[in-house]
Amino acid sequence: MSITAGILYPGYSAEDDYPALERLLGGGISLPLVHTLMREDAHRVDALLDVGSAEVLAEGARELLTRGVQAVIWACTSGSFVFGWEGARDQVEKLQAVTGLATSSTSFAFVHAAARLGLDRVAVAATYPADVADRFADFLAHGGIEVTRLSSRGIVTAAEVGTLTREQVLEFAAANDDPTAQALLMPDTALHTAAWLDELEQRLGKPVLTANQVSAWEVLRLAGDPGPHEGLGTLFRQAGPDRGELGGAAPR
Structure with missing residues (x-):
């Protein structure tokens, strides 16, 4: 196909x-x-x-x-x-x-992906400044998803987010998980994650959804x-x- x-x-x-x-x-x-x-x-x-x-x-x-x-x-x-x-x-x-x-x-992809996996409680590790990260949490709430922990890295530009290394991404995810959350969400499409998706989940022991x-x-x-x-x-x-x-x- x-x-x-x-x-x-x-x-x-x-x-x-x-x-x-x-x-x-x-x-x-x-x-x-x-x-x-x-x-x-x-x-x-x-x-x-x-x-x-x-x-x-x-x-x-x-x-x-x-x-x-x-x-x-x-x-x-x-x-x-x-x-x-x-x-x-x-x-x-x-x-x-x-x-x-x-x-x-x-x-909307995040909301649909959460629905596909039956998730309603998530932690969010956002690279954004705090005020922008808050808006993502509000959006998820509208979609019926509770954010149990919201973390912000405070990076202003997409270009800087794109420079984060594998180890920085893995550490950022692990440091901002919440044991009560069913999954961790990393919401920035400027963040490299494609090569490390299984590794992220192995590190946290739960689903990780990236942008x-x-x-x-x-x-x-x-x-x-x-x-x-x-x-x-x-x-x-x-x-x-x-x-x-x-x-x-x-x-x-």
């Missing part, structure tokens, strides 16, 4: 996670990526609202449609949840009007990938649900 699932990615930081995921997923799966405009690299609310604006996403989507994709994801967590639940849903709907395809965003991982899972789910896949954490080891099982790309 051949699947081509499109990635809209802001700027440059950890976009190489997607070719890595593609290699790990094996033949028949393609994850073409288009970089969207980032006028300012800053995990700051005003900058994130611009990064996720309808005009910016539409421009990227039109380019992505030339790659023969079957579904599309806006692979930016902060550039979606910063709009709030209803705003993020509106963002996806406007983007889907451009793509004409099943479309979602990383923020690029759930983005790829969500867009492949929407494109009809049946799964399962090994080497990419608990989420990908599940047989894939059909498109309707978890509801629309942006639940109300």
Whole structure:
């Protein structure tokens, strides 16, 4: 089965996670990526609202449609949840009007991934400044997910997040887990994690959901990938649900 699932990615930081995921997923799966405009690299609310604006996403989507994709994801967590639940849903709907395809965003991918695994209590290890991390926790709460521990690394730019090493990522995850949480979420698509997903879970002894991982899972789910896949954490080891099982790309 051949699947081509499109990635809209802001700027440059950890976009190489997607070719890595593609290699790990094996033949028949393609994850073409288009970089969207980032006028300012800053995990700051005003900058994130611009990064996720309808005009910016539409421009990227039109380019992505030339790659023969079957579904599309806006692979930016902060550039979606910063709009709030209803705003993020509106963002996806406007983007889907451009793509004409099943479309979602990383923020909704986290909610759908948690539902797929039956999670309702999670810890969050966010690289963002605290005020931005708080908005992610609010978004999860709207999706019925309790955040039992919220940690912030306070990094302002995606470029800096992208420089964190394997050991720094593993240590950050382990230091910010909560024993009462069913899983740990790491919500920044600027953070490299693709090569270390199983290692992260082995270190913590529970599922770990990361932004690029759930983005790829969500867009492949929407494109009809049946799964399962090994080497990419608990989420990908599940047989894939059909498109309707978890509801629309942006639940109300």
